[in-house]
Amino acid sequence: MARLTHTIYPLATGFHGPIRPEPNKELVSKYGYEHFTAYKNSPDNSDETLHEIAQEIRRDIIRALVEAKSGHSGGPLGSADIFATLYFGGVMRYDAKNPWSPDRDRFVLSAGHMCPVLYATLANAGFFPKAELLTLRKFNSRLQGHPGRDMGLPGIESSTGSLGQGLGIAVGMALSDKRVDKNDRRVYALTGDGEISEGEIWEAALIAAHWDLDNLTVIVDRNNCQIDGRTEDVMKLNPVGDKFRAFNFHVIECNGNNISELRAAFKEAQSIKGRPTCIVAETFMGHGVSFMEDDYRWHGKPPTSEQAEQALSELVG
């Protein structure tokens, strides 16, 4: 019996012409992007180092959004600590220079609208030049308004954006790894909290538990905010952890803006056998920027130039 193989990554059918948008040169130089050296991913990185990287991710989010003049601020800023821990704390295994390596761990951003934080994280890890962050949402950019696999951006495993779909895709990846290929790769998926209203999330949870996918870690970014308001006003979600417990997940509730708690949570998730893990990461939307913090009105808009200056001045160290 043979394996019928195809080249799956990178896909590059989505280019709408040969020319990619040029990042603003002045800004590239102002932000020092041309001299940037990627951060290393290591369990030896201290909590302080990871915090510094998270702050850098936040600065890059603000810089990209103010240049794009549209996009989501709140969720990306609030979840930067989760991303810093995952990608730089030695949690995920990847090689930014060989992004489609067959033994990589995989990350699926089910909450596709939060892509500014993923793009900023990938750039800080060296998947692509940081200057490209300044092309976010521009015509023919690899950094689409919601992740598009068709643009072939290193580190983007799947198109996402229609809420509720990414977790099911991650379950399929974990099923492939654990039940068909029987390898030791791990799959991570991040959902927004408003997103878990979608029924497909709970179907995916059923399937993940049914097939004992202990190689799957779901992170719920629990910031209690969605576009229309506080989640408990729009659609009551509590108790989130108990819901996943009832679906036979191992559940860890932690402060999602605390690096050391996140590290412990990911470590615990890796040690669990026989069932998937859900990390309910309690975060504040817009964390790190005083005028955005815990304010749902920052879900889906970018800062103005003045607000960006203010935000960048707060996001130090």
Place this chain on the structure above:
Amino acid sequence: MAVAEVLNRSISQTLSTNGSAPRFEMNGKKATRFGFGEGLVVLGEKYDNVVVLGGDITGSVMTSYFKDKFPERFFSMGITEATATLVASGLALSGMIPFFATYGAFASCRNTDMIRISLAYNDANVKIGGGHAGISVGEDGATHQALEEMAIIRVMPNMTLVVPCDFLEAKKATIAIGEHYGPCYIRFGRSDVPSFTREDTPFEIGKAQTFKDGNDVAIIACGPMVWEALVAAYELEAEGVSARVINMATIKPIDRLAIVRAAGECKAIVTAEEHQVTAGLGGAVSEVLAQELPTPIEFVGVKDTFGGSGKPDELMKYFGLTSADIKSAVQKVLKRKQ
């Protein structure tokens, strides 16, 4: 392609069509779903990365054959059509060739958003099997009689859509989509329908096959309506009308050349499908003709209505999906022919 160029090419190709092959004869009856089930087993024997997801009705859409033979590569998803489609996408992005089959009503309508983003936009190598196609489902009634899949799947970039005409072609088509990269949908039926294609009848994705030559009118059909078209054409022959029968087994990408050739040579077209005529095969053929060679066309199919319970045969008659209905459509289009 310019019309003249198409027609020039068609003259040389007419000589080499399958149309002069021996007349097709009915060789018993068997539902196309069994061809899908057998095709999966062939693929499973050939490739170790072919996997199948079950949607609870495995004995109905015949994924049970694969489940029995390769239990380690069969994964039950419960009754979660939408998420099973997403899981299939994740498997495909991992290098697997996943098949997920359920009733077409759910495989297409319920799953439209999943197919749009996670299969088509993702260009994921997933194969969706949509069973219980058309009103020949019979007694289960309108909720389970899928009449919209061609319209839904056809509009999605990257998708391939095949609609085999009988058991043997369903088996060939299943194997073909398994070996073809990209998201595919195969439409098959529940009830027994005439078997008439032969082992040597060609099947190629994207290629229409001329099953009978003729120059007065071309009947372009898919699925079990191909047999009805042949019956109609053989009867018309005795009545002095030379009808060509084209098996349009691939709805997307559609064989534009075959359509333009048929229009150029026959100057009258009838389409026949067990599906809504809107945006299905009739719609697809019309789009090509409107652009390339406007030609009188009549549609045989379900006309903007839901199905209902009943015996398959009586339903096919009531909804106008028999060889007699095709003959009427031919008479009608011949009157419009210039």
